[in-house]
Amino acid sequence: MEDSTDILSIRNVYKVFGDDPDTAMKMLDKGASKDEIFEKTGQTVGVFDASFTVKKGEIFVIMGLSGSGKSTMVRLLNRLIEPTSGTIELKGKNITALGDEDLLDVRRKEMSMVFQSFALMPHMSVIENSAFGLEISGVEKKERDKRALEALEQVGLGEHAASYPHQLSGGMQQRVGLARALTNDPTILLMDEAFSALDPLIRYEMQGELIRLQKEQERTIVFISHDLDEAIRIGDRIAIMEGGRVIQIGTPKEIMSNPENEYVETFFKGVDVSKFLMAQDIASQNIGLVIDRQTSVVPATFTNQTFAYLLDDKKKLQGILPLSEHDRSANISALLSKQIMQYKSVYDDAMVKSIVNIVAEAPYPVPVVKKDGTFCGVISKDLLLQTLSHG
Amino acid sequence: MSEFSLLDPFQYLSLPLGEWVESILNYLVQNFRGFFRAIRWPIDQVLDVSETILQTIPPMIGILLSSLLGWQLAGRKMGVFCAITLFFLGLIGVWSESMTTLSLVLTSLFFCVVFGIPLGILSARSDRIERTVRPVLDAMQTLPAFVYLVPVVMLFGIGNVPGVLVTIVFALPPLVRLTNLGIRQVPEDKIEAARAFGCTPKQMLYKVQLPLATPTIMAGVNQTLMLSLSMVVIASMISVGGLGQMVLRGIGRLDMGLATVGGVGLVLLAIFLDRLTQAIGERSSSENPLHWYETGPVGFFVRRYRSMHSK
Known part of the structure; x- marks a missing residue:
């Protein structure tokens, strides 16, 4: 991926949860730690000075344990959570400065999301679920059904178009979730622990599916995971987060051979190197x-x-x-x-x-x-x- | 009396609440009669239409239509059940009274839905509105009906229309509450997914929140119907006709037969309405893969039609 260009760049992004983020931001400027701020102001720092870039066509995995801020991080990208400060640029366009209308447009056309809990609409059939994004954008029924069916066929669910989500297994439901995101043909696919709720065998199968889809259409994917094996298997590059900070970014091999600190090292301890070394x-x-x-x-x-x-x-x-x-x-x-x-x-x-x-x-x-x-x-x-x- | 005592200050201190209400009411009656007459008008219209329709349909046609409706909405069993209940209503000789009561109940339901669901939606969207609305709903539900029967008579007169009005007051709260609850209970992840795909607040409401809240809202409709039915008896004190009137007359004359017939009629009507609305609610929550036109009598004819044309 040497010739690829940056498509998404995140610069100095902070997120403070609470009713008084300004005070917390001032304290952060003075170099206060996360714990200190929580003690004094009751504000929680979700993401702390995150900066990284995602290249076109790569699978960028954000890894960390629970509470490390990775799920917050991905929601900052499409502003489901508003960043407290910092800039996020998509193809040179500043997402953080967009008005409501433009933001909706970005969510409808540029970024689609796949959720850990699938979050399918129970009152809609599989094809309606898959066409949800297009329906919201006001695309005609005929056109959106056609595109939804294409996406469903890509994930191998073409025959289940008329079923309802509750009639499908967990793995199949997440395929619908994936199809829903693909139907929009987004520039960037955000996947929030998309496979974490699946059992190991299905998870492995879905990872394979994702790798196959990625080979076919070269999409940019930001993938959130807490599973290192998963990150190594699908990720071109990995960002490791701890306590709201991004502590290291690199290819699995780079991080493995040169861990930034003990946290990263313990993370990689016991990892089956044979899975990612060639x-x-x-x-x-x-x-x-x-x-x-x-x-x-x-x-x-x-x-x-x-x-x-x-x-x-x-x-x-x-x-x-x-x-x-x-x-x-x-x-x-x-x-x-x-x-x-x-x-x-x-x-x-x-x-x-x-x-x-x-x-x-x-x-x-x-x-x-x-x-x-x-x-x-x-x-x-x-x-x-x-x-x-x-x- | 003795002098002022801190232990029992109420010998001297008093708030003449009753007098205030009375004078306010007198003022309203004298100066705003026209306004209250105007409120009567829409209720009068709806009531007129529904009662005329229900009273002019011959009983057997009515039974047939409602059993077809039951079949369509909730399956064949429900159709048979509707037919039996209504047939029995006719047998005990209260068909006409039942239809009057039914039109009263449906009219009050109509207005409850028109006002209750939007109010429920509003209070689901704003905590402040919910905080304001809630005590009002509490008052509407707990205030004994007899308390507001008198002012209603003074302002609106007697008859079916004020009867519907007091019924609305009593039956509205559960619909508002359950609409509010239903929307607030829509799982957070569905809301988030809808936001992530770029839903506007309006799209969120119509495409996600309302469909997912439908079973709860239907439970509210069911409760509103039941409360309306129970209120009809009390409302008969201000000269509202129908089954409630029968019961009241029966009690007044110590005619147990008449009171019982009226009471049984009410129960039958209640069972009929309860089952029907519950079935609709269950249907809306069961993610039935078939479309409405593929089930019930309509589905039956649609299939007939299709098979005739495919030959």
Whole structure:
């Protein structure tokens, strides 16, 4: 996502809950802490100086435990909750300064929301629910039914259009919730713990669904979650919130390898790294003997190596040679004349989780290659075990 | 009497509330007669229309129509039930009186709905309005009807129209309260979702709040009907006709037969109206997947029509 641009930027946003936010804001300016303010004024600071940007086409996950202000944060974006101060810009347009009419327009066209509790209308059928946003915008029934049906088909509920929400299971209800948001064709999809109320299997399935939809239409999604596994699975970038502050923003890997503080570190403790590390992240160039035809450089010593990886002049993997005891004294041309063996390789973007079996079963360290065959390195059993034991 | 005592100051201190009310009332009667006559007019019109219709329909047609209505609104069983109740009303010889009472009750219901539901909506939207309205409703419900029967007679005269008026006073509060409650009880997440999709306050009311509050509002309608029926007997003291009149005459002449017939008539009418409105309320809350035109006698004919045309 290197070429993508910022679509939503949040700058110095504060939210103080209570009847006297001004006093609290003044205290905040003087550097008072959240607890201090609560003690002295009874005002609760919901969001504290939040600044971040969301890029076009990414899934941006806001993570935190309950009470960290993440649900408040997402509601500030479409001003279901009014920010106390700060600016929120959508495509360069200042949302915080909009009048009522324009704000309704933003909610109708630019941002749609999916709720933890589904929040479907019980008196409307599935298709009516799905078309709710368009109905509110005054789109004609024929047109909105057509678009609602398209959205329902995208989430696999085309046949249930005439059903009522109470006739559907929880997972299906949330699909309706998702379809309702997609029908509007919003610029940004806000998902507030959208899958948290679902049981684990359905949740996993819905995450997969979201990833699939995202691949098809490249929407910008702000996803609120308290589940780290979920955040890592679907998130391009994660913002971690604690006590109303955004404490770290980055890709899962960045945060994992360089946690800002103890809170973040404990968050990531016990996380299954194999779920988000890819083969290329752990592949090593220092295992095995790499024979590169282009440079014709052969390491002087390869005493401890039992396998050689043969590359052609474009650094593409040609084969693996087993090295026996007396090969170690042999010269390079003798080596090259040997029969290459049958081998398996893995792609660079394969998740570590999915290659465990291959690495475990292969007698040789498994080579990692790009889609075009370029050699990236190898993964040995030792290396894999070390990776998995991390955290 | 003895001198002023702190322990019992009321020997000397008194608030002549009764006299005040009397003089205010006299003033009103003398100066605003026209205004109160004007209030009578709309009630008179509605009452006239409904009574004329109900009295001119022959009993058997009336029974047939109401059982069809029951079937349409609440299923076949309800249709049969309506027919039996009304048939029985006819059998005990109170058909005409029942229709008078029914028209009184429906007229007061009409005005209760016209004023009560908007008032309920307003008080659901503003806490301040709710705080002001609530004690008024309390007074309307708890003030003994006899207390305001006299001023009503002085201001409006006697007969069916003032009867409807006192009935409205007594029967309005539950509808306002339950409308208010129904709207306030709409789950917060639905409201939030509606806001998130850009609902204006008006859209919120018509597309979300009222539909979701319908079962509660229907319970209010049901209560209003029941209270109206019970008020009809008391209102007969100011010369309101119908079943209440029968009961009152029966008590006056110690004619137990007459009083009982009137009372049973009222009970039958009450059961009929209660079941019907409850069934409507349940129907509105049960998220029936069928449209109204797909059920009941209408649905029956619609299906007939469709199958004839599909051949």
